[in-house]
Amino acid sequence: MIHGLKLLARVGVIAASLSLVSTVSVAADPIKIGVAGPFTGGSSSMGVSMRDGVRLAVEEINKSGGVLGRPLQAVERDDEAKNERGVQIAEELINKEKVAATVGYINTGVALASQRFYQEAKIPVMNNVATGSVITKQFTDQPDNYIFRNAANDSIQAPMIVEEVVRRGFKKVAILADSTNYGQLGKADLEKALDGKGMKAVAVEKFNIKDVDMTPQLLKAKEAGAEAVLTYGIGPELAQIANGMTKLGWKVPIVGSWTLSMANYIDNAGPGGEGARMPQTFIQEANTPKRKAFIEAYLKEFKPKNDRIDSPVSAAQGYDSIYLLAAAMKQAGSTDGPKVKAALEGLSTKVDGVVTTYDKPFTKDDHEAITSNIPVFGEVKGSKVVYAYTDDMKKGSEVRTKDVAKK
Numbered sequence: 001m002i003h004g005l006k007l008l009a010r011v012g013v014i015a016a017s018l019s020l021v022s023t024v025s026v027a028a029d030p031i032k033i034g035v036a037g038p039f040t041g042g043s044s045s046m047g048v049s050m051r052d053g054v055r056l057a058v059e060e061i062n063k064s065g066g067v068l069g070r071p072l073q074a075v076e077r078d079d080e081a082k083n084e085r086g087v088q089i090a091e092e093l094i095n096k097e098k099v100a101a102t103v104g105y106i107n108t109g110v111a112l113a114s115q116r117f118y119q120e121a122k123i124p125v126m127n128n129v130a131t132g133s134v135i136t137k138q139f140t141d142q143p144d145n146y147i148f149r150n151a152a153n154d155s156i157q158a159p160m161i162v163e164e165v166v167r168r169g170f171k172k173v174a175i176l177a178d179s180t181n182y183g184q185l186g187k188a189d190l191e192k193a194l195d196g197k198g199m200k201a202v203a204v205e206k207f208n209i210k211d212v213d214m215t216p217q218l219l220k221a222k223e224a225g226a227e228a229v230l231t232y233g234i235g236p237e238l239a240q241i242a243n244g245m246t247k248l249g250w251k252v253p254i255v256g257s258w259t260l261s262m263a264n265y266i267d268n269a270g271p272g273g274e275g276a277r278m279p280q281t282f283i284q285e286a287n288t289p290k291r292k293a294f295i296e297a298y299l300k301e302f303k304p305k306n307d308r309i310d311s312p313v314s315a316a317q318g319y320d321s322i323y324l325l326a327a328a329m330k331q332a333g334s335t336d337g338p339k340v341k342a343a344l345e346g347l348s349t350k351v352d353g354v355v356t357t358y359d360k361p362f363t364k365d366d367h368e369a370i371t372s373n374i375p376v377f378g379e380v381k382g383s384k385v386v387y388a389y390t391d392d393m394k395k396g397s398e399v400r401t402k403d404v405a406k407k
Contacts, residue, residue, distance in 0.1 A: 030073035031066075031335050033058070033325065034093035034102030036114070037129070038081040042209060042236055045262040046106045049311035050129050051076060052302050053318030054103060056294070059301075067326050068333065075099060079110050081234075086110035090117040100335035101126065103321040106314070107234060108132030109181035119146050122337040124328075124344065127151060128321040129314050131257070132185045136367040146341055148362060150324060150355070150369040151317050152281050154232075157257050157375070158189035160279045161230055162197055164255050164377060170228040174203040174221030176214070176241055178233040186232030186257055202226050211237055214244040222250050231256030239268035246272035253277070261378055261385045263310040273380050277388050280378040281355045281370060282316035284309050285387065294319060294354045308384055320353035324361070324369070327351045359401045373403040 035054050037047035054074055062071045075097050077089040086105075093099045094117055101124045105111035111130040118125045119139050127135055127149040135153070139145045165173055173194070177187035187204065194200060202224035205217035218241070221229060229245070229252060231238055238260060245251070253275060254260065260278040269276075286292035298315060299307050309315050328343035329335055344362050351358040361369035376392035378385040387393040 028070060030071045031068070031329070032073050032075050032097050032099045033322065034089075034097065034099040034104070035074045035076040036079050036086065036089050036093070036102055036104040036110075037106045038110075039076075039078040041081055042264070043081040043106050043234055045264045045310040046129055046234075046259070046314040047078070047081075047104075049309055049314040050104060050106065050318035052298065053315035053320075054322055056297055056301060057319045057322035060297075061322065061326055067329050068335070072322070072326070079107075079114075081107045081110060083109050083113040086114035087117070090114040094118065094121050094123060099123065100329070100337070101325050101340060103128050103318065103325065105130040105135075107180065107182060108135060108185060111135050112138060112181065115147050122146060122341075124148060124325070124337060124341050126321040126325055128317040130182070131157065132182055133189060134185065144338070144341065145367060146337065148324075148344055148367045148369070150321055150353075150358075150361070151313075152258065152279060152370045152375045153368060154186050154189045154257070156370065156372045157279045158186065158193040159196070160372070160375065160377070161190065161255050161257070162193040162199070164277060165228050165230070165253075166197055166199075168228075168253070170253070171199070172202045172225050172227045173199070173230050174205065174224060174226035174228075175201045175230045175232070176205050176207060176217055176221070177231070178237060179206050179208045180234060182234050183232045190230055190232065201230070207233070207237055207240075209234075209237065212240055214240050215248070218244045218248055218250065222248065226252060228253045228255055231260065233257075234259055236264040236268050238262075238265045239273060242269035242272035242276070258313055258375075260380065261311065261313060263308065266380055266383055266385075269380075274382075276380045277377055278385075279375040280313055280385065281375050282313050283376070283378050283385055283387060284312040285393075287393070290352060291354055306383075312385070316354040320351070320355050320358070323351050323353060324358060357401050361402055369402060371403045 039047045058072045079086040103126045105127045106129045108130045115125045133153045133155040177183040203221040260276045328340045332339040332343040345364045377388040379388035
């Protein structure tokens with residue numbers, strides 16, 4: 001009888017131990033975050049830089065104890081800038097990997113094709129690079145919207161581009177935009193911004209991905225008397241615009257969307273790319289302690305060529321997107337999609353990011369973290385992007401937060 005009681009007691013201890021081990025194991029399970037972007041192909045400068053910024057943030061957070069006592073795990077997938085591939089990845093990350101959220105999307109078309117699956121699954125998406133104005137508005141007709149963004153959308157960038165040419169006294173401009181959703185939606189935003197200034201482009205031309213000769217489009221713009229070329233494109237084709245202008249001996253300024261800051265433009269355009277200007281949320285300049293630490297850590301970890309981040313904007317916004325999600329999960333005390341979404345819409349603590357200090361960046365009706373007071377103008381100079389204006393350099397060293405009044 002005594003032997004039997006001892007045996008039962010031992011079994012009870014073993015069971016309790018196994019239960020404890022099981023509980024610890026469950027508590028230590030990683031929080032999976034999907035990371036979707038083009039890590040190969042013409043958009044890879046953006047995709048790889050974004051991915052590496054995400055990796056850096058995940059590593060830092062895990063060294064500090066993770067989130068809710070659990071490590072973060074980035075589940076990376078290359079969408080190749082293809083809509084159909086993005087859809088496949090979304091379904092895999094949701095149904096197989098069981099991600100708590102996904103960050104990324106470089107290409108507007110891929111975002112619009114893919115994020116509907118997260119909306120249906122009630123899983124937050126943090127767009128950290130794609131800028132098509134419609135992205136966060138895709139599901140605003142539904143009671144809850146799970147699509148967020150911490151990048152400067154085209155409704156911000158297009159007016160900035162037009163303001164730049166007006167400030168410089170140009171009255172005749174041409175628009176060259178690629179045939180992707182990004183390029184054509186951006187073209188529409190440019191035309192709207194021009195109309196607001198009582199202007200109309202003297203030439204509007206389209207080009208395709210992988211086009212290597214822009215002579216026909218450039219000749220039409222030149223013959224129309226364009227004093228500046230406005231661009232909206234996502235790949236190395238932008239460099240062909242600069243190269244084509246060099247061949248024609250046509251020297252007018254290029255002003256375009258933020259993608260003119262990418263390495264595949266700067267390196268392929270060569271001297272013809274110098275002077276191009278574009279809106280930037282982040283320039284690789286150590287003008288705040290946070291940016292200095294980020295740049296040093298990025299260069300040490302990933303060792304990019306010439307100590308230049310291929311796409312600084314993508315890297316910085318990728319980094320910040322993870323910290324925003326981590327803050328929401330901590331506030332929610334959960335990784336449950338609806339709870340994380342609600343926390344994002346009402347963050348009670350500031351998030352010290354590289355792009356800005358995020359102070360109440362989202363509300364239920366506003367899922368855009370970046371407002372028009374945050375981006376500055378960059379200029380290609382000496383094979384890198386620098387501040388185009390001294391005032392912007394000073395502005396860049398200040399803590400810039402979302403301007404609610406401008407929404």
